[in-house]
Amino acid sequence: MSGVNRRGPGFTLIELLVTISVIALLIALVVPGLRTAMGSARSFKCQMGQRATAFDFSIFADGDLHGDRGDDSSRVDFALETFQENQYGVDEFWRWGDVDQVALPDTEGNDPMRCPEVVEPLVLARNVPCSNGAVGPAESVSYAFNMRLHRAQIIDSRGRPRAQAVRLRESVLDSGSVPLLFDADGHRASQQGVSAVYSGPSLDDVIFGLDQFWFPAKRHNGGGNYAFIDGHVSSSRSPLEESDWRWDFSPIR
Numbered sequence: 001m002s003g004v005n006r007r008g009p010g011f012t013l014i015e016l017l018v019t020i021s022v023i024a025l026l027i028a029l030v031v032p033g034l035r036t037a038m039g040s041a042r043s044f045k046c047q048m049g050q051r052a053t054a055f056d057f058s059i060f061a062d063g064d065l066h067g068d069r070g071d072d073s074s075r076v077d078f079a080l081e082t083f084q085e086n087q088y089g090v091d092e093f094w095r096w097g098d099v100d101q102v103a104l105p106d107t108e109g110n111d112p113m114r115c116p117e118v119v120e121p122l123v124l125a126r127n128v129p130c131s132n133g134a135v136g137p138a139e140s141v142s143y144a145f146n147m148r149l150h151r152a153q154i155i156d157s158r159g160r161p162r163a164q165a166v167r168l169r170e171s172v173l174d175s176g177s178v179p180l181l182f183d184a185d186g187h188r189a190s191q192q193g194v195s196a197v198y199s200g201p202s203l204d205d206v207i208f209g210l211d212q213f214w215f216p217a218k219r220h221n222g223g224g225n226y227a228f229i230d231g232h233v234s235s236s237r238s239p240l241e242e243s244d245w246r247w248d249f250s251p252i253r
Contacts, residue, residue, distance in 0.1 A: 003158055010101065030124060042115075045120055046225050047115065049136075050225055053111055053113060053227060054108050054181070054231045057180060058084075058229075061170050061173050062197055063076070069086075070086065076169065078168055080145055085134070088124060090128065090129075090130065091128065091129050094127070096252045100127075102124050104123070115142035121133065123140070133195075142186075143181045144181065144199035145199075147208070148197050148199055148248075149178075149180070150178065151164065151165055160207075161205070164252060166251050176228060176230025177228060177246045178249040182239070183217040183219060183220070185216065194213055196215070198213065199213055200247070214252055222237050226239060226245070
């Protein structure tokens with residue numbers, strides 16, 4: 001019967017629309033969970049990086065194990081900045097030959113102290129201390145170190161508060177609940193016109209000026225990662241409300 005049309009197997013328009021709708025629904029269900037899982041993985045990698053830095057600090061602070069302390073090698077104490085420069089490979093620890101600047105990650109994939117959520121290139125400058133701009137721009141800095149381990153408020157002979165450089169000793173390792181470094185919001189540091197490599201809440205100290213130097217990041221599911229002197233890492237959305245975190249610690253009394 002040559003006049004009869006025979007329709008072969010296939011999808012009708014309605015069947016096709018239903019299939020597309022089901023696929024779209026499945027994607028809508030899966031994608032948020034996938035994003036959460038990927039975010040958790042990046043947060044875990046960030047924690048591992050912070051934990052490694054805290055471990056390096058424990059070695060650097062140890063009177064017998066510290067190895068090369070650069071400009072502080074002949075002293076029984078050291079500056080937190082010296083440790084930072086050792087970690088980044090800047091100033092007296094410069095690792096990149098005769099070039100005056102290097103962008104990280106470098107050609108060999110070196111990218112120290114980097115949170116995987118921060119993707120902007122980080123530029124290191126030769127013969128410059130950390131506190132004078134060796135690491136930047138601020139927006140590219142992943143971690144800030146506890147500013148009270150770098151500068152402390154003291155009261156001078158006239159009863160006026162002023163800042164004094166901190167020299168750390170091995171005994172600082174006994175203060176395990178003191179934050180060492182944490183996720184930094186470099187964009188906010190830049191807006192506040194301060195370096196992104198040191199941060200600390202003002203609390204009651206005049207020299208820390210109304211939280212001018214306080215810019216923790218909340219890039220991990222609304223919170224940030226915080227590494228402590230004893231090497232452990234914790235996450236928090238409200239770091240100043242954690243009762244056992246010693247933000248007011250100062251090596252100078």
